[in-house]
Amino acid sequence: MRKKTFRLVISCPDRVGIVAAVSQFLNERQGSIIEASHHTDIEQKWFFMRHDIDAESLNITVETFREEFASIAEEFNMRWYVKDSEDRPKVILMATKESHCLNDIMHRWHTGELNCEIVGVIANHEALRSMVEWYKIPYHCIPVPKENKMPAFQKIEACIDDAQADAIVLARYMQIFPEYLCEKYRHRVINIHHSFLPSFIGAKPYHQAAVRGVKLIGATCHYVTADLDAGPIIEQDVIRVRHSHAAEDMVRLGKDIEKLVLSRGLRYHLEDRVLVHGNKTVVFAE
Amino acid sequence: MRKKTFRLVISCPDRVGIVAAVSQFLNERQGSIIEASHHTDIEQKWFFMRHDIDAESLNITVETFREEFASIAEEFNMRWYVKDSEDRPKVILMATKESHCLNDIMHRWHTGELNCEIVGVIANHEALRSMVEWYKIPYHCIPVPKENKMPAFQKIEACIDDAQADAIVLARYMQIFPEYLCEKYRHRVINIHHSFLPSFIGAKPYHQAAVRGVKLIGATCHYVTADLDAGPIIEQDVIRVRHSHAAEDMVRLGKDIEKLVLSRGLRYHLEDRVLVHGNKTVVFAE
Amino acid sequence: MRKKTFRLVISCPDRVGIVAAVSQFLNERQGSIIEASHHTDIEQKWFFMRHDIDAESLNITVETFREEFASIAEEFNMRWYVKDSEDRPKVILMATKESHCLNDIMHRWHTGELNCEIVGVIANHEALRSMVEWYKIPYHCIPVPKENKMPAFQKIEACIDDAQADAIVLARYMQIFPEYLCEKYRHRVINIHHSFLPSFIGAKPYHQAAVRGVKLIGATCHYVTADLDAGPIIEQDVIRVRHSHAAEDMVRLGKDIEKLVLSRGLRYHLEDRVLVHGNKTVVFAE
Amino acid sequence: MRKKTFRLVISCPDRVGIVAAVSQFLNERQGSIIEASHHTDIEQKWFFMRHDIDAESLNITVETFREEFASIAEEFNMRWYVKDSEDRPKVILMATKESHCLNDIMHRWHTGELNCEIVGVIANHEALRSMVEWYKIPYHCIPVPKENKMPAFQKIEACIDDAQADAIVLARYMQIFPEYLCEKYRHRVINIHHSFLPSFIGAKPYHQAAVRGVKLIGATCHYVTADLDAGPIIEQDVIRVRHSHAAEDMVRLGKDIEKLVLSRGLRYHLEDRVLVHGNKTVVFAE
Missing domain, CATH: 3.40.50.170 (Formyl transferase, N-terminal domain)
Known part of the structure; x- marks a missing residue:
């Protein structure tokens, strides 16, 4: 009943363009965002983001997502991971x-x-x-x-x-x-x-x-x-x-x-x- | 002491690409996002978004912002407004x-x-x-x-x-x-x-x-x-x-x-x- | 480990002398009060009281308590009961x-x-x-x-x-x-x-x-x-x-x-x- | 609009008979109790009590109350005071x-x-x-x-x-x-x-x-x-x-x-x- 989602969790130094890069990445893959949360720690100049993305809308595996996202992650110096919500911890x-x-x-x-x-x-x-x-x-x-x-x-x-x-x-x-x-x-x-x-x-x-x-x-x-x-x-x-x-x-x-x-x-x-x-x-x- | 910000508030029918369009718009203008909030009402298929953007980072007036954003707003059928935080209600x-x-x-x-x-x-x-x-x-x-x-x-x-x-x-x-x-x-x-x-x-x-x-x-x-x-x-x-x-x-x-x-x-x-x-x-x- | 107590619960029309009568009754039987609560509903002129009494200090059975208390209860027109805490409901x-x-x-x-x-x-x-x-x-x-x-x-x-x-x-x-x-x-x-x-x-x-x-x-x-x-x-x-x-x-x-x-x-x-x-x-x- | 009350506040070593003595004292003077609170600190064997008594029902001054209560207070070794609610601190x-x-x-x-x-x-x-x-x-x-x-x-x-x-x-x-x-x-x-x-x-x-x-x-x-x-x-x-x-x-x-x-x-x-x-x-x- 719960939708299968990919959870993309990111933290990195804050700078302009992170959200644009990530949302364009998702948009290009037709990713439908179910939940999105951002936080900027102004003092530490650090950025935090979590997306819950409808897996069906993406039509790729979590492994493919991981590969394709890697270059963005590198560009922005991200600590990050993406998880399939059906891979139960x-x-x-x-x-x-x-x-x-x-x-x-x-x-x-x-x-x-x-x-x-x-x-x-x-x-x-x-x-x-x-x-x-x-x-x-x-x-x-x-x-x-x-x-x-x-x-x-x-x-x-x-x-x-x-x-x-x-x-x-x-x-x-x-x-x-x-x-x-x-x-x-x-x-x-x-x-x-x-x-x-x-x-x-x-x-x-x-x-x-x-x-x-x-x-x-x-x-x-x-x-x-x-x-x-x-x-x-x-x-x-x-x-x-x-x-x-x-x-x-x-x-x-x-x-x-x-x-x-x-x-x-x-x-x-x-x-x-x-x-x-x-x-x-x-x-x-x- | 409080930073001057532009507050962009949007609600519109939900579909893929809204966040990408908005964040690219901001990115192109070097907009530094101080606070961002999203919500999708799954049942009503309606999308809600609020951004607080560092006005200095943008280097345009709120009027210019308003003009330039209008075409995106139209594309996504948005109810929207943008306000200068220094225009006190x-x-x-x-x-x-x-x-x-x-x-x-x-x-x-x-x-x-x-x-x-x-x-x-x-x-x-x-x-x-x-x-x-x-x-x-x-x-x-x-x-x-x-x-x-x-x-x-x-x-x-x-x-x-x-x-x-x-x-x-x-x-x-x-x-x-x-x-x-x-x-x-x-x-x-x-x-x-x-x-x-x-x-x-x-x-x-x-x-x-x-x-x-x-x-x-x-x-x-x-x-x-x-x-x-x-x-x-x-x-x-x-x-x-x-x-x-x-x-x-x-x-x-x-x-x-x-x-x-x-x-x-x-x-x-x-x-x-x-x-x-x-x-x-x-x-x-x- | 929990002490055996008698719980005396009373509600009756409010008037002067209820607490004195009850506490004297307990005092005469050497009753050690562990917890006592009162409430007067001013509007309804109704009085409410609950006592938790150390059963050992009283040295009588709950039945004896019940018999002996009956005359006070009648005098003040009480709805009341007393219970042994060890009689588990x-x-x-x-x-x-x-x-x-x-x-x-x-x-x-x-x-x-x-x-x-x-x-x-x-x-x-x-x-x-x-x-x-x-x-x-x-x-x-x-x-x-x-x-x-x-x-x-x-x-x-x-x-x-x-x-x-x-x-x-x-x-x-x-x-x-x-x-x-x-x-x-x-x-x-x-x-x-x-x-x-x-x-x-x-x-x-x-x-x-x-x-x-x-x-x-x-x-x-x-x-x-x-x-x-x-x-x-x-x-x-x-x-x-x-x-x-x-x-x-x-x-x-x-x-x-x-x-x-x-x-x-x-x-x-x-x-x-x-x-x-x-x-x-x-x-x-x- | 607020009723004039006497507030009797007591703390003393716990023993049987305190409540009986106090409530009999009040009863003898026709004291109508508006609010009464008790607490026994089992560990410290210490007893605490506060009464709010309708001053009109008593028909004595707070000074008379103070004098007359003194002997009970002494008997039970009380730290205590009584105050007229109209003596605003x-x-x-x-x-x-x-x-x-x-x-x-x-x-x-x-x-x-x-x-x-x-x-x-x-x-x-x-x-x-x-x-x-x-x-x-x-x-x-x-x-x-x-x-x-x-x-x-x-x-x-x-x-x-x-x-x-x-x-x-x-x-x-x-x-x-x-x-x-x-x-x-x-x-x-x-x-x-x-x-x-x-x-x-x-x-x-x-x-x-x-x-x-x-x-x-x-x-x-x-x-x-x-x-x-x-x-x-x-x-x-x-x-x-x-x-x-x-x-x-x-x-x-x-x-x-x-x-x-x-x-x-x-x-x-x-x-x-x-x-x-x-x-x-x-x-x-x-």
């Missing part, structure tokens, strides 16, 4: 024992809301196996012992690589990703942090929030980098709390925001709506 | 006795937040004269007697026309605009209705809300049409209420939403971000 | 084919967030059986043929009564409840309507919203009455939409609000936080 | 050059929304004199030279004391209050910080927010303490931003949140709805 989910984010993502995927293939769940406990397997998703339990984590992360790495995962979603995965994996899977590991970053970095953010007496709590979906909870932010939201909410109430209320923010962030990522530049994102939300 | 505000919306707009204008010229306030009472005159804005008191309103509206019409107002803002003006003026100033009269339309059309919406026991109240900024509270919606927002809020509390709380929604809607209108199509709007918010 | 869920609300409620219940017993799911299709049965909840498929609905509703009634359900949750159940069942289960049938009532009553509210061009869409949790979508409202919320969202996008975005609003409303109901008076509710949210 | 506003918060508060006061007496505006520049004087409020310009601030703050102190101000509102006052004044006016100096604390403490929070790439910006109303931007939080709120918003757009958008949050916080303070305990507040919002 492969996603690995990672979790510990909390199931609210995991259940939310799997349910959205199951009902066709998320355009991806979930190729596996990696968890450091057995707790969620039965729920995951109901969805017929492979479950990999890889415990991460406190005293020696490296072998566990090597198994995780192998598991990710075997599955050829395009994206790794930390759905309340309670382990810190090692630096070398952050580097290896740069801008492909998506985390949900249970605070409105940059407030309350690190452990037990709801307890930190309760101690500080804030009147709103939040959640942040971001790309994981070696710098803890400091990667590029994709999406955030908050919910109101009162003096009557103890830390454990915040934990409960926060779950609703965590799962919403993570699902929204993941959706933007899967639809190629997130362009990273430095430590910030451009998000072309619908 | 003339605005008339209308009010009764309530001052919260009026004060909010005048203060924003006074501090340079709204890029327009406020050429006058028309009110059917004297209550707000001193506040308005502090801002050095002409105040026209035109009472509207219940038994014979037409002469009053003719005076209002003359006042609007004398001032050559581009936009008329009903800032809690408690009179129904006559049909012929709705027609005459089509898509130029902006109203704030104190409910989340289409709920609670007509008089005393907060009292209607209190009776129905809703948990959120709202406000709606819309273009005025002959059909009461049914014109194209520009902006809406809501605020939470509880059982402890009586109708008069809603009146107080609602004011904050009314002034925010009206100011936002007015800003969008003044920046040529609102494109009307049928009874709906496309709003290219920043 | 029995809940029946009803659905059609859409699973987002059902999955959300079952998951919350499964993880211990909702303090109730889910005694069954009644659906008019088989589509959701496997998901429900994973949670080990009995699934009753009772089709409702267009031409003759009454026998189906009699089966539904029998099913509800067999299960001794305290609450019936219409989790996107796409059938109109017959009037006699609305009466029989008065203030016990909870529905989620996919609009911000009173806007867009009846069928296809998102399509109505798309046609009207609103800038926010919402959902409403309310008690079902014979008057369609007009029963007492428990909870509402909204989400922002733009011109780029077609009706089917609203359907998708709306789901997130529907499930949140329904779960919140259900939680309030299960914790005896909702007091109905006329066609309105007092909701003592935490 | 005296408020001093402080500002620099930015007028949005100042204008918002003065306008609310002018239209009768804020139940206080504004006894003066202290500013370190002349910029806002004419606006303030339109409201017939005394304007004190006290410049604060960089190299020697103490004499200025002594003048400010004298000005506050001369006016017998109950509350001091820093309405975007761009100077750090000296520690001895924070101590002297403990829990009486209200500040608006233009970030969602504890994020972005200190100078230029919007620029910090732009650098970090957050998706929401906020404002925080709090009591000023010697510890910069770390005092007890009264109220907070946020607004959504996008990649298209540069720091100067955030400055503009943030103003709307700043003035709303400050006005709400001030209102809570003036209505004795804010109870400070340690570094946190209990806010009995209506």
